[in-house]
Amino acid sequence: MLDALAAAGCPCWISGGWGVDALVGRQTRPHRDLDLAIDAAREADALRVLADRGYVVETDWRPVRVEVVAPDRGRVDLHPVVFQDGDGRQAGFDGAWFDYPGADLTTGAIDGRAVPCISARLQLTFHQGYEPRDVDILDLRRLKTMT
Template sequence: MHADDVLAVHRACARAGITIWIDGGWCVDALLGEQTRPHGDLDIAVRRGQDDRVREILTGMGYLATPGPNDSAWNYVMAKDPDSSVDIHVFDHDADGRVSYGIAYPAESLTGTGSIGGEQVSCIAAAWMFSFKTAYPPAAKDRADARALAAEFGFALPDSHR
């Protein structure tokens, strides 16, 4: 997934009045303000109730649903080609701000801003992205992402990610 593709998705959603939050590896790079590695996909968080519109927007951009064994109503993938796919994470909060549906994004995790190709994007907040990246056994890319976030933001790197 190239930066131009990420920005095209972000811009199309913004034009439609939909906020998406960049997550995953592209979030790390947005928080750092530069692309640090190639990305196989774009992970986005979107509020329940706006996900159908995001699906329509992506379909209009040539993305198609690519069903997988772990798909659900709150987590699914759409792809344009092998190098351009979007992993959609749907969430919702109740009146008290607690997660009430889908992916567990605490409200305070949705306060980040970053930059991709010099363009400002909404993303997962740095401390939460670091927490998410260090919450599971890491692949090499996750170790690299966690190290980069730790170096930039002063987070204590767990032994599992050294």
């Protein structure tokens, strides 16, 4: 999927649980979905790429997020990020914003493959402001060892 998005000119960065795993360099736990920060300017193209692979929109909370699902392939949670001068902002609920400094868009690895992801610092920032689940607590412990 990452290759198909890249081939269609849709930059994306893995975040969430898989993003933590990319920073660790291996899968550390099962995941419900794949969170991807995508360039909001290419959102329609990204959705088209995923639709071509059998994904359909299940949750549409744009401009905050849109989740797609495909039988036997799982879920992808897209987070549209508006970029300007290398830095990005994602809309949140109730007028909130999440900042994506360009310096926090990095590279990790999953199964020996280099993948675009967000930094440990940004992951830690995004894990604030809500009651963490057990998996979040484990992710936070891993992230804190990297900063």
